[in-house]
Amino acid sequence: MIRAHALTKTYGTRTVVQDLTFTVRPGTVTGFLGPNGAGKSTTLRMLLGLDAPTRGHATVDGRPYASHPAPLTRVGALLEARAVHPGRTARGHLRSLALTHGLPRRRVAEVLEVTGLTGVADRRVKGFSLGMGQRLGIASALLGDPAALVLDEPVNGLDPEGVLWIRTLLRSLAAEGRTVLVSSHLMSEMALTADRLIVIGRGRLLADTTVDDLVRRSGGRTVRVVTPRSADLRRAVLSAHPHAEVTADGPDALEVRGVDAADIGRAAAGEAVPLYELTPRDPSLEQAFMDLTRDTVEYQGAAA
Amino acid sequence: MSTGTTSPYAVTPLRVLRAEWFKLHSLRSSRVTAATAVFAVVAVALVMGGTYTSGGGDADIDPVVLVLQGTLLSQICLAVLGILVTAGEYATGAVRATLTAVPARLPVLWAKAAVFAATAFTLSFATALAAYPAAQLLLADTDMAGSLGDDGVVAAIAGNSAGVTLVALVALGLGALLRSVPGALGAFIGCVVILPEILGALPYEVVETVLRYFPTQAAGALGSSTPLPGAASPGGALLALLLWAGGTLALAGVLLKRRDV
Numbered sequence: 001m002i003r004a005h006a007l008t009k010t011y012g013t014r015t016v017v018q019d020l021t022f023t024v025r026p027g028t029v030t031g032f033l034g035p036n037g038a039g040k041s042t043t044l045r046m047l048l049g050l051d052a053p054t055r056g057h058a059t060v061d062g063r064p065y066a067s068h069p070a071p072l073t074r075v076g077a078l079l080e081a082r083a084v085h086p087g088r089t090a091r092g093h094l095r096s097l098a099l100t101h102g103l104p105r106r107r108v109a110e111v112l113e114v115t116g117l118t119g120v121a122d123r124r125v126k127g128f129s130l131g132m133g134q135r136l137g138i139a140s141a142l143l144g145d146p147a148a149l150v151l152d153e154p155v156n157g158l159d160p161e162g163v164l165w166i167r168t169l170l171r172s173l174a175a176e177g178r179t180v181l182v183s184s185h186l187m188s189e190m191a192l193t194a195d196r197l198i199v200i201g202r203g204r205l206l207a208d209t210t211v212d213d214l215v216r217r218s219g220g221r222t223v224r225v226v227t228p229r230s231a232d233l234r235r236a237v238l239s240a241h242p243h244a245e246v247t248a249d250g251p252d253a254l255e256v257r258g259v260d261a262a263d264i265g266r267a268a269a270g271e272a273v274p275l276y277e278l279t280p281r282d283p284s285l286e287q288a289f290m291d292l293t294r295d296t297v298e299y300q301g302a303a304a
Numbered sequence: 305m306s307t308g309t310t311s312p313y314a315v316t317p318l319r320v321l322r323a324e325w326f327k328l329h330s331l332r333s334s335r336v337t338a339a340t341a342v343f344a345v346v347a348v349a350l351v352m353g354g355t356y357t358s359g360g361g362d363a364d365i366d367p368v369v370l371v372l373q374g375t376l377l378s379q380i381c382l383a384v385l386g387i388l389v390t391a392g393e394y395a396t397g398a399v400r401a402t403l404t405a406v407p408a409r410l411p412v413l414w415a416k417a418a419v420f421a422a423t424a425f426t427l428s429f430a431t432a433l434a435a436y437p438a439a440q441l442l443l444a445d446t447d448m449a450g451s452l453g454d455d456g457v458v459a460a461i462a463g464n465s466a467g468v469t470l471v472a473l474v475a476l477g478l479g480a481l482l483r484s485v486p487g488a489l490g491a492f493i494g495c496v497v498i499l500p501e502i503l504g505a506l507p508y509e510v511v512e513t514v515l516r517y518f519p520t521q522a523a524g525a526l527g528s529s530t531p532l533p534g535a536a537s538p539g540g541a542l543l544a545l546l547l548w549a550g551g552t553l554a555l556a557g558v559l560l561k562r563r564d565v
Binding site: 084 | 320565
């Protein structure tokens with residue numbers, strides 16, 4: 001269990017993280033979402049004791065990370081960018097970390113195997129691709145067989161296969177009962193991986209919720225209908241389903257909320273309105289996320 | 305998954321020491337730098353031995369100082385190595401991994417300093433112990449002829465190695481303080497190597513006395529088998545060097561504990 005209590009970090013007059021309180025529970029993947037510059041990395045560094053909070057504190061299993069006798073067995077971390085000496089081999093990097101805790105060589109070999117790095121284990125990290133570097137970061141995080149994982153943007157720079165691999169890995173780690181906190185600035189990625197979401201913007205907590213709840217809040221499913229007689233269709237749908245919400249979605253297109261595609265099709269057939277398209281649409285989590293964070297995005301492109 | 309109840313795994317000072325020893329010798333750049341230091345001392349010793357002529361301008365020089373002129377070069381190599389040991393981790397980002405594994409932080413600095421000092425001293429001492437008799441084979445018929453058995457020679461060689469090691473430790477401390485390889489190199493060359501030369505040109509006697517206890521000057525005093533004129537006593541020089549290295553490391557330790565990584 002990872003807890004942040006009123007975490008605050010200021011650099012001079014700039015407040016990067018403000019009064020952030022949240023709990024990350026075991027057995028689930030918790031997404032830590034926010035636009036770039038929202039304070040995600042700073043928060044994660046404070047959880048790991050790399051940065052000292054200006055106010056507030058963070059705990060891992062009830063104590064500060066740094067006060068655990070074997071911190072790598074409590075939290076495994078993948079931090080932003082690369083944290084490896086390029087002149088060292090992958091195995092050498094992991095071994096140097098393992099030695100501090102008295103972890104056996106066998107464990108180094110295991111995490112190399114899990115992350116698919118066995119074949120390149122004795123090559124110097126200098127020549128690694130971004131994806132291989134990320135895998136080595138994950139291997140370091142898994143080294144202590146930790147009860148919790150903190151991963152900062154783990155899918156950054158990965159190819160689709162690597163993204164799928166991380167997604168599956170995170171889900172299986174959570175299924176084993178571990179605490180998994182993973183940051184991202186991509187809602188779409190988190191929608192596929194996370195159960196819970198902690199959303200921050202400009203260092204403040206915007207939402208501490210579940211993916212399901214966010215789906216509900218963003219308005220549920222809609223159906224897009226394309227027809228040359230949109231006015232007739234609107235009348236037909238509304239007379240059969242008075243609670244429906246029908247909005248224009250282009251010249252010949254409507255967006256219908258509160259009625260499913262089958263009922264719309266039936267209503268259209270009753271009035272003999274031809275349909276060119278009938279498409280159920282999932283609510284856009286991306287949109288929900290952008291609605292949440294709109295006011296907090298650090299650099300925004302001007303509307304066209 | 306570890307429950308943390310009776311885990312055999314924990315960070316201990318000895319384990320941090322082992323990790324830092326592994327990190328030092330598993331890097332090719334460390335090995336190359338160390339080998340260069342050894343080569344410089346041996347090569348210069350042989351050149352000095354082969355080219356010396358009795359009664360020349362160098363006649364009043366101490367034989368150990370003459371043969372071990374190469375330590376001026378190995379000093380630079382070992383200072384660079386010391387800087388790489390600390391500041392190098394910041395340059396590569398590896399320090400984040402290091403301090404996540406050992407969040408108490410200070411054990412890392414002490415382990416780095418201990419492993420580095422032991423390596424630098426052993427290497428310097430062994431090299432000089434081999435280089436001195438080797439050069440003496442070439443000096444046999446000159447007024448510099450001597451052997452390891454002569455009065456004060458082994459002590460001077462040990463002093464030379466201790467001096468080189470402690471000055472390099474100051475560099476390691478500067479690397480930890482400044483967290484930048486070029487920054488620490490600049491500070492080392494500027495403050496430790498060049499500044500005393502400039503101060504030495506000042507016409508004040510008090511400056512001259514104080515300068516004897518500056519790192520490179522004190523290291524010079526330690527490496528002579530005969531008393532050097534105008535230098536600190538070996539005991540005073542060793543004490544001064546210990547204070548320089550200890551002071552730099554202590555300051556680096558305070559900042560390491562305080563600063564964000």
